[in-house]
Amino acid sequence: MREFSVVGKSVPKIDALSLSVGKPLFTDDVEFRDLLHAKILWSPHAHAKIRNIETREAEALSGVHAVICFKNVPRVLHTTAGQGWPEPSPYDTLVFDNKVRYVGDRVAAVAAETEETACKALKLIKVEYEPLQPVFDSERAMDEGAPVIHDEPDARYLIPVFYDPMHNHCAHIDLSIGDFGAGIKSADFVIEHKFKTHYAQHCTLEPHSCISYFDSYGRIVIRTSTQIPFHIRRLVAACLQIPEKMVHVIKPRIGGGFGSKQCMVIEDVCAFLAMRTKHPVRLAYTREEVFVSSRTRHPMVMWTKTGVRKDGAISAIELKVLSNTGPYGAHAMTVMSNTCAKTLPLFRCNNIKFTGDTVYTNLPKAGAYRGYGETQGTFAMAIMMDEMAAAIGMDPVEFWKKNTIRKGETSPIFKALGEVGSGVDMIVESCSLAECIDKGATAFRWNEKRERYKNQLEGALKHGVGMCCIMHGGTVSLLDMASASAKINEDGSFNLLVGAADLGTGADTVLSQIFAETLGIQVEDVIVYASDTDISPFDKGAYASATTYVAGGAVLKTAQKIRKKLLNEASAILHEPKDNLIIEKKAIVSTKTGKKIELGQIAKKTLYTNSRRGRNLFQIAATASEYSRLNPQSFAAHFVEVAVDTETGQVKVLKYLAAVDCGTPINPKLAEGQIHGSIINGIGYALTEELVFDRKGCVRNPSFRDYKICSSLDIPEEMVTMLVPSYEPTGPYGAKTLGEINISGPLPAISNSIKNAVGIRLCETPFTPEKILKALKKK
Amino acid sequence: MEEKPVKLNVNNRIYELKVKPYQTLLHVIRNELGLKGTKYGCGTGECGACTVLIDGKAVHSCLMLAAQAEGKIITTIEGIGTYEKPHPLQQAFVEAGAVQCGFCTPGMILSAKALLDRNPNPTTEEIKRSIDGNLCRCTGYVNIIEAIRTAAEQMRRNQT
Secondary structure (H helix, E strand, O other): OOOOOOOOOOOOOOOHHHHHOOOOOEHHHOOOOOOEEEEEEEOOOOOEEEEEEEOHHHHHOOOEEEEEEOOOOOOOOEOOEOOOOOOOOOEOEOOOOOEEOOOOOEEEEEEEOOHHHHHHHHHHOEEEEEEOOOOOOHHHOOOOOOOOOOOOOOOEOOOOOOOEHHHOEEEEEEEEEOOHHHHHHOOOEEEEEEEEOOOEEOOOOOOOEEEEEEOOOOOEEEEEOOOOHHHHHHHHHHHHOOOHHHEEEEOOEOOOOOOOOOEOOOHHHHHHHHHHHOOOEEEEOOHHHHHHHOOEEOOEEEEEEEEEOOOOOEEEEEEEEEEEEEOOOOOHHHHHHHHHHOOHHHEOOOOEEEEEEEEEOOOOOEEOOOOOOHHHHHHHHHHHHHHHHHHHOOOHHHHHHHHEOOOOOOOHHHHHOOOOOOOOOOOOOOOOHHHHHHHHHHHHOHHHHHHHOOOOOOOOEEEEEEEEEEEEEOOOOOOOEEEEEEEEOOOOOEEEEEOOOOOOOOHHHHHHHHHHHHHOOOHHHEEEEOOEOOOOOOEOOOOOOOHHHHHHHHHHHHHHHHHHHHHHHHHHHHOOOHHHEEEEOOEEEEOOOOOEEEHHHHHHHHHHHHHHHOOOOOOOEEEEEEEOOOOOEEEEEEEEEEEEEOOOOOEEEEEEEEEEEOEOOOOHHHHHHHHHHHHHHHHHHHHOOOOOEOOOOOEOOOOOOOOOOOOHHHOOOEEEEEEOOOOOOOOHHHEOOOOOHHHHOHHHHHHHHHHHHHOOOOOEOOOOHHHHHHHHHHO | OOOEEEEEEEOOEEEEEEEOOOOEHHHHHHHHOOOOOOOOOOOOOOOOOOEEEEOOEEEEOOOOEHHHHOOOEEEOHHHOOOOOOOOHHHHHHHHOOOOOOOOOHHHHHHHHHHHHHHOOOOOHHHHHHHOOOOOOOOOOOHHHHHHHHHHHHHHHHHHO
């Protein structure tokens, strides 16, 4: 690995101290005079027409300032998906509709002087529903005669893709590479499986919250907990039917996103109420509302068929995906396409068939969730890898190494399928996956454990080990754009403005490090501000894990431009050719004469005194953008050891090891934190987290008591992370992406380890004691 | 409902306020006292983001009525350290990479403080137990546990 002075160092996260001492940094931490509180009335029906809404009584209640519903809000079809325009998600959503499509859909909203009054007003709204037959089973959603969830005639995509809402068919993609039939014929073993993944919620500790108000120039300001400030500006402007220039979005500190804030979730309602009332309006979800009425992970049914030869070559892969987007199609097509586009290129196989369908159902809204389809696809494929290895009697470690993509190779899928339409042909230019597998296996003592657990001890507890590999293509090729602006101050510090949305990941710190490295300064000399649509340059938002790679690229370019300007000035001031000058320790120094000028002195000269020497006074500043020309992959190898209690069905994760190639880790400590968080979230998803519904489609467990995420007592006794760097030539200082990849490991790795421990194969998630006991009985 | 006078001792300052009998301590701390470091995460005592210290014990302020806190010593995150002079726990959280989004951090630090004040040399298991009621979705707890361990060492050193 190349040595840098700021990059590659674990400098503390720049906002960590302020957060630790409890400064008011989040959306809901500011106070406004005459603030109104908003509450939303939710649908008690999974599928119903609204015959009538009577709001007069609610409006008449003292302290109520506005009630909005489909009757008094313009009908603007849109998607809530925070994606680049034109969005690859169907326009199938209204701010308020005369139809509700799941228990927890919006019916009306109230703004009142206190939360109590707003809640009281909700009870005074009389809604006359005409219940309709709901659709809950995704496998029956496209049946002839199934109730139609989107029967409005104008629902559509802006881009030319398949859409058949009359059959609840929200998206379809198929892809064929090579000759799948021939691949199956040439196989020695053909393995088929059906997989099912469940509904899960992101559980950001900060609930979705938003405060909207008018500034002194009649523009609406939206202070919101979002991953996508610039998309929020565009989406809210469209819904309110006002120009984008009238909307100003501020993203303060965010209490976690994980994809749940990659949609416009509440900003439209909050802004509408501010517009109607001309008061500041606060809309903040309760935890129950976060569970039911924000976003969830797309549950999927997947079918796989793979062929493997005795020599260990995979001759054919088929993946069929049925994704459930719930009642609206935000991220419906792209999550499904990623189960192929971001998962299958990992495997060295030339005969590939993929079919993907996404359907509407009357269950909660799915959306973006860390992993974005790759989590589901990796679950199916990494189990198939384990099964294929077992079929030919090869150790999984060897089998994975033999069958996964390497540096210098390509996958036909790169070109054939991107997140939206065709992808970008590319060669893998950085990959240390084989090293991740080797180093991981050694540190984990894989061989020894694998051997040891062939003979289980007497008693109820059985131990097992499992592994898997993961790949994450870290951008949406050609569509992700980020930019940065920077200027020097007279003490040699810099303001760095980025559109990128730090959700708590440490993006602001990492971007500062890239900037500081390029200019020979320290992170303390960088005042980073992000993000605010009036001040920051454009950024597509925090998703696809792309911030370090794409926004990092923009910051690098910006810093390089500034560096050039500084060198020009220094050359003129020191009378030295530029080639002799280097930039280090906040100064420019001549390598020939030793002459030196500090950056602060250059700033002062260009701001105040240059004109006395016949030169320009000007601000040394620059702006630059970067976009995702490519989609470089990060890689990981995960190893897990579990204990399965054959009497209770309980699974305990004893040890988890992740060896990860994210290119150059710009900040190893923060990188490690991303890995830990992803894995623990993934373990919860694998073992305990699941939204459960009653027969009417109502979420039965919308609380942390009943929806169990990992606490400190649930983490493995041993968590090991190993950063195994490669150097990505197209990334800033060799960096790739990291945010999502590691959430996709626990599901298959734990399934594989349970198989190793007790010989049962779990293909339906989560792996609850009930499922394990049932499978053990069947065995 | 009518407001009743309440006297609260928060961070060594006496506040005389009028609150509705059903108002939670969390509501009063955030909205009446303007101390925003205490967070709402669930309102049902399950996530720990609203943790404060009551007579040195970690308590979910969303489950306690403001009136119940009368006569007790209440400490919020703002009361244990400042930006200029952070508490060793706050410093350790920064250095260990224990802060990601930071929303759980104040509650987490206060639960840890309650532990270290009564047990200056806790085992890993005791640390894990002390923050079991504080959920974090970003860090996976590993660096938080490390931060508490480091802070304990630092605090023991400060004692001697």
